[in-house]
Every structure is written in structure tokens, then in C-alpha cells.
Amino acid sequence: MRLSTVILPIHRWAEGQKIWRRAEELGFHAAYTYDHLSWRSFRDEPWFGAVPTLTAAAAATERIRLGTLVTSPNFRHPVTLAKEVVTVDDVSGGRLTLGIGAGGVGFDATAMGQEAWSPKERAARFGEFLPLLDKLLRQDATTEQGTYYSAVEARNIPGCVQRPRVPFYVAATGPKGLRLAAEYGQGWVTYGDPRGPADVPVEQAPEVIAKQLEKLTAACEVAGRDVGELEKVLLQGSTAEKPLDSLDAFVDWAGRYRELGITEVVIHWPVPDSIFANDLAVFERIATEGLAQLEG
DSSP: OEEEEEOOSOSOHHHHHHHHHHHHHTTOSEEEEOOOSSOGGGTTSOOOOHHHHHHHHHHHOSSSEEEEEEEOTTSOOHHHHHHHHHHHHHHTTSOEEEEEOOOOSSGGGTTTSOOOOOHHHHHHHHHHHHHHHHHHHHOSEEEEOOSSOOEEEEEOOSOOSSSSSOOEEEEOOSHHHHHHHHHHOSEEEEOSOTTOGGGSOGGGHHHHHHHHHHHHHHHHHHHTOOGGGSEEEEEOSSSSOOTTSOHHHHHHHHHHHHHHTOOEEEEEOOOTTSTTOOOHHHHHHHHHHHHHHHHO
16 A cells, blocks of 8 residues: 655745655655645635646655646646646656546636536536547647547647656546546546535445445446556545544554555645644654554
């Protein structure tokens, strides 16, 4: 099992760079950030762009993998996103992972003046977005005409450092999204039950993930892929579970999900006076000792 972190893009870079470097020093496998225009309780507080943040983080670090958890079609287009992905992959020396999903109904969904898409339309758009992005990142030139997204002689030279392209970690819980994860993903991302922490008792949270993994396995079988080829990534923070309360709590939590087949867990870097307010000393102990104690 791998341990990674999410660093929210809320810090001016003079301070933010220290956190990204510290994440590398602590030995995290990857450091991700949210790709939103604003997000929930942080809407009226500082919030910076994901792609510039990752570019700066790539220049400030040497080894740790970097990525989005997750980007979506809410305010992005495959043609422009592909160019940014190629660039960050180059700056980082091939350390980028693109977490990507269909998007939701938060502030991003209407910030550009559009009506919020229905779940059906989000799924349909994502069903075009992801295959086109895949082509754009694999080919020097791409022309494609779609219902929602098109490309006309779009160039991506020299392409990604990672070949044939950067890894896609596809966030999905529904059947259409899981099919896309099975076809295009090098990893699959879940945060648990989409209903939210208030609706799922703690003791039922692992069962939710187990059922999702069963559906992912079935989707891979249909796609002719071995589900073992995909990383299975669990993003902490959207359930009533409290794995960051102590080292023992983390080990118990991570152990349950490792038994189910999760291969990477992602924990939120503490943010004081927020829903991610956890003790930094405990967090750093988890980062340096958690997996070793789990293995022991």
C-alpha cells in the first residue's frame, strides 16, 4: 500500500512551497491538489489554480509524484487541458498523475455562466472528454468532432515524458464512469459513498468500498482487462471515519482497506479551523511511521 497526501491550493506560494517540500521529505508517494475554481467552505478564502500550483510544486521538488484529485469537464476542455498536462509532465520530469472525473454540482458547475448539468449530461460529457483527452496526449496531431468537445488539428508536440501518456486515475462510482476507468484508467479513485458522511455509519463505510470494487472488477472483465492492473485509490475525508486522530487509528483504517484491495490511501494535509483540522504532529507521525506499523 502507498500513502499520499492532498495539499489544498490555499497558500501563497512563499508558504505553500514549504508544504510541498515537506511532503517530499516525509516520504509521501504523491502529493495531489484539488482542481476547482473554489470549493465548499473555502469559497470566500484564498484558493489558487491547480495547474500553476502543480507546475511550481514540480520545480520545488525532485522525487514525489504530483497530480490532481480530481480535474473535470466543469470548466476545462480536452484541447487546452492536454497542453497543460504535457507541460506539467515535462517540468516535473515525468512525475504527473492526472486524477480525473465527471465533475459535480459545486461552484465550478455554474461559475462560467452555464446551467448546472444533470448527472446524465455530466456522464455523457465525460464519456467524450476522456477518450478525446487520451487521443490528444498520445498523438502529435488530433482532429475529432464530437457532440460536446472537438479538436481540429490540435498539436501536442513533443508529447508527454511518460509514454504513451501520463497515467489517468479515474474517479468513478457509477456504471458509465467505471467503464471509462476500466478502459482508460491506470488507476481508479473513490472517496467512499457519494451520499456523504452524514448518511453512512462508520461501520458500513468499508462495505461501500467493497461493493464499488466488485463493480470495478466487473467493468474490467467486460473491457477485457485484469483489475489488478489498476491502482485503487481511496481519498480520505468524505466519511465519518477519523483515521487521522492517532497513529493507531490510521493503521486500523488503512489495514481495513488494504484487505479489501485498496493500493493507495490519500490523506489531507491539515488545515487549521477547517473540516481538515488535524494535529500536524500526529499527521507527520502517520506519514513516517504509518505504513511501517501497518506492515509490521
